Amino acid sequence: MSKIVIHIDSLSKKYRGSQEFAVENLSLTIVQGEIFGLLGPNGAGKTTLISMLCGLITPSEGTFTIHDFSYHESPKQLKASIGVVPQDFALYPSLTAKENLCYFGSMYGLKGKMLGDKADAALASLGLAGYKDKQVGTFSGGMKRRINLLAAVLHEPAVLFLDEPTVGVDVHSKKAIMGYLLELNAQGTTIVYTSHHLQEAQEFCTRVGIIESGKLWRIGSPEALIASIPQANNLEDVFIDLTGRGFRDG
Amino acid sequence: MSIKKELLLLSRDIGGIVILFVMPMMLLIAVTMVQSGSFDSLLGTRMQVLLVDHDQDSISWRIRQSFANDGALELIDQLGGKPILESEAKGLVHQGDYQLAIVLPKDLSKDLQVHVKQNVSKILAEFDFSADTIRATGGHPVAAKEIKLYFDPATQAAFKTAVRMSIDKLVSNIETEAIYSTFQSELGEPGDSSFTEQQFISFKEMDDSANGRSVIPNAAQHNVPAWALFAIFFIVVPLSINIVKEKSQGTMVRISTSPTSYGTFLMGKTAGYLLVSLIQFYLMLLVGVYIFPYLGLQHFQVKGYFLLLSLIAFFSGLAAIGLGMLIGTIASTQEQSAPFGATLTVVLAAFGGVWVPVFLMPNIMQKLSVLSPMNWGLNAFYDVLLRNGGFKAILPAIILLFLFFILTLSIAIIYDKKKKTV
Numbered sequence: 001m002s003k004i005v006i007h008i009d010s011l012s013k014k015y016r017g018s019q020e021f022a023v024e025n026l027s028l029t030i031v032q033g034e035i036f037g038l039l040g041p042n043g044a045g046k047t048t049l050i051s052m053l054c055g056l057i058t059p060s061e062g063t064f065t066i067h068d069f070s071y072h073e074s075p076k077q078l079k080a081s082i083g084v085v086p087q088d089f090a091l092y093p094s095l096t097a098k099e100n101l102c103y104f105g106s107m108y109g110l111k112g113k114m115l116g117d118k119a120d121a122a123l124a125s126l127g128l129a130g131y132k133d134k135q136v137g138t139f140s141g142g143m144k145r146r147i148n149l150l151a152a153v154l155h156e157p158a159v160l161f162l163d164e165p166t167v168g169v170d171v172h173s174k175k176a177i178m179g180y181l182l183e184l185n186a187q188g189t190t191i192v193y194t195s196h197h198l199q200e201a202q203e204f205c206t207r208v209g210i211i212e213s214g215k216l217w218r219i220g221s222p223e224a225l226i227a228s229i230p231q232a233n234n235l236e237d238v239f240i241d242l243t244g245r246g247f248r249d250g
Numbered sequence: 251m252s253i254k255k256e257l258l259l260l261s262r263d264i265g266g267i268v269i270l271f272v273m274p275m276m277l278l279i280a281v282t283m284v285q286s287g288s289f290d291s292l293l294g295t296r297m298q299v300l301l302v303d304h305d306q307d308s309i310s311w312r313i314r315q316s317f318a319n320d321g322a323l324e325l326i327d328q329l330g331g332k333p334i335l336e337s338e339a340k341g342l343v344h345q346g347d348y349q350l351a352i353v354l355p356k357d358l359s360k361d362l363q364v365h366v367k368q369n370v371s372k373i374l375a376e377f378d379f380s381a382d383t384i385r386a387t388g389g390h391p392v393a394a395k396e397i398k399l400y401f402d403p404a405t406q407a408a409f410k411t412a413v414r415m416s417i418d419k420l421v422s423n424i425e426t427e428a429i430y431s432t433f434q435s436e437l438g439e440p441g442d443s444s445f446t447e448q449q450f451i452s453f454k455e456m457d458d459s460a461n462g463r464s465v466i467p468n469a470a471q472h473n474v475p476a477w478a479l480f481a482i483f484f485i486v487v488p489l490s491i492n493i494v495k496e497k498s499q500g501t502m503v504r505i506s507t508s509p510t511s512y513g514t515f516l517m518g519k520t521a522g523y524l525l526v527s528l529i530q531f532y533l534m535l536l537v538g539v540y541i542f543p544y545l546g547l548q549h550f551q552v553k554g555y556f557l558l559l560s561l562i563a564f565f566s567g568l569a570a571i572g573l574g575m576l577i578g579t580i581a582s583t584q585e586q587s588a589p590f591g592a593t594l595t596v597v598l599a600a601f602g603g604v605w606v607p608v609f610l611m612p613n614i615m616q617k618l619s620v621l622s623p624m625n626w627g628l629n630a631f632y633d634v635l636l637r638n639g640g641f642k643a644i645l646p647a648i649i650l651l652f653l654f655f656i657l658t659l660s661i662a663i664i665y666d667k668k669k670k671t672v
Contacts (some may be wrong), residue, residue: 054507076509084507090500094262095255106251107508135262151504 002031005159005190006053011062013048013214022048024214025062030207032158035181035191037205037222039198039235041243045214046194050161053192054084067158080108083157087164089144090151093137097128097147100136101154108155115154122150126176142173149177153184160184162193166200178204202226202235212243252518253525259492260526266488274481274530275537282473282547300339300351300400301327307359309424313352316420325352336398343400350405350413353398365392366428370436397421470538470550475559475631476604478534479624482527482566483595486574489523490587493578512666516659520571527567528560535559551635558634562644565651566627572658573623579662598622626650 069078101119126146339351538550581587602624630647633639
């Protein structure tokens with residue numbers, strides 16, 4: 001039986017001044033080696049859930065553990081066991097690719113030659129070896145996306161959270177990123193992934209959870225979810241069926 | 251690594267380097283040159299004063315002698331080889347070409363002698379010393395005379411008061427001397443030494459320095475520490491922008507999700523920016539020591555003070571960094587942090603006595619000035635440079651600066667923590 005890596009128990013979040021829960025009484029278990037897709041329309045509560053799991057905001061109610069570390073009891077160890085790939089290019093444009101990686105790596109206790117070697121190896125693995133000494137501000141969107149990913153995995157986290165990792169990139173960079181993520185997963189990294197690319201999620205994820213109004217509506221493998229809705233041919237059909245066709249701009 | 255990152259980011263921002271290092275030096279040179287002019291006009295070089303002399307007698311001579319001995323004021327009684335007319339002097343002063351004109355009325359010396367003689371004779375007559383003399387000097391009383399002073403409207407009040415008091419004292423001395431000599435003459439005892447005209451009470455300015463080493467404050471001694479402090483505190487602007495940028499470009503998300511605490515992250519920034527503020531300070535010292543003399547300004551003396559000055563700069567830098575980090579943590583946008591940081595720095599400088607010395611401020615402002623960390627730093631610099639104070643003298647100030655750093659840093663960390671519970 002696979003080891004439980006993320007255990008969420010009745011997690012809720014109500015923002016100050018708000019009458020409604022952004023995430024309400026959500027429970028979920030993710031096991032090691034899973035690629036879990038967290039899908040939902042805008043404002044459904046995906047970002048709030050991920051933000052709580054990453055330690056960016058504190059839950060109003062409920063508990064969770066990652067890699068057996070509770071955020072309340074061992075936040076430092078919990079944070080050391082995760083990697084976060086934000087949707088924005090969370091990089092310093094005037095630093096070089098290697099300087100960026102080394103700086104973010106140092107925040108996880110990596111240092112010296114080992115840090116430099118890891119940065120070099122990571123850059124080479126996503127075709128950026130020749131650009132390691134160039135400032136990130138001069139890079140294309142696809143290159144920045146790749147650096148953005150590498151900055152989160154240098155310390156070899158047990159769990160990797162990705163927020164729209166392929167948004168706005170060309171097909172080559174997308175292929176490289178997805179290939180790299182599969183490689184990490186094969187090495188044992190558990191991946192939690194949010195995206196609006198449902199086709200990509202269908203191909204990439206081993207399991208998906210559809211979240212709406214702060215609650216987890218459906219959970220299962222893409223195939224099982226598609227099979228559960230009559231006349232659904234893909235995950236997009238499942239998504240529309242569950243969340244409706246109206247706009248979600250609020 | 252964090253320090254290296256901060257220094258790399260700064261070194262690749264040419265505009266930031268100019269703002270951090272070059273602008274304060276330019277500001278220091280400009281302000282010192284401007285203030286040096288006014289210091290010199292009051293203390294150093296001789297100020298030209300117009301004299302319209304209708305008296306041409308003993309009082310006129312005494313005033314000329316007095317001004318010649320004073321060294322600070324130079325009397326000009328002719329323009330274009332012709333004696334100056336009152337209307338001409340009035341016009342020149344009004345235009346601001348000269349700051350002061352003195353007009354001595356006609357027969358001032360002669361009438362003073364007559365006036366004194368009449369008074370002395372009257373007194374002696376009351377004692378019945380010499381009825382002949384009284385009759386000889388009797389007649390109509392002499393009309394009071396007035397010496398007119400025309401000041402440039404822009405002249406500082408303190409200077410006007412000083413000139414008025416000097417001339418008043420001079421006239422009093424002349425009158426006293428005239429009274430003495432008239433008494434001597436009336437009593438028929440010329441050359442008698444029973445009346446001494448020598449001043450009985452005089453002033454002696456005491457040197458209060460403990461070790462006998464005294465420094466005369468000049469524009470450089472005031473401006474270098476004051477503007478160095480201003481530059482150090484101006485670090486609030488780039489630092490707060492830097493933190494806001496971290497939030498807006500998403501790097502703060504990475505930092506917040508890493509095991510490194512916000513406090514550790516801020517300490518990394520502290521070390522980097524402290525280095526910057528010390529470099530700023532030493533550049534300002536170099537300007538004071540080496541550039542000022544080339545520009546004809548008094549040079550800044552650091553010999554014997556270097557370590558203490560560095561210590562004050564170190565703690566002032568910490569205080570400034572604490573404030574910058576607090577503003578950066580609270581502000582959401584650069585539009586909030588930059589104008590607020592810049593304005594706050596200017597306000598703290600004004601309160602702290604960087605622009606105008608604290609003793610010249612209104613009473614309420616003098617009381618408020620102690621709230622400005624720049625005032626603590628400035629006083630510590632003055633303790634060292636002007637009062638020859640040692641480590642003990644600056645200890646209270648550096649403790650305050652350090653506590654200010656701890657307080658602002660703590661508020662920033664607590665605020666960041668609270669933000670997570672939104």
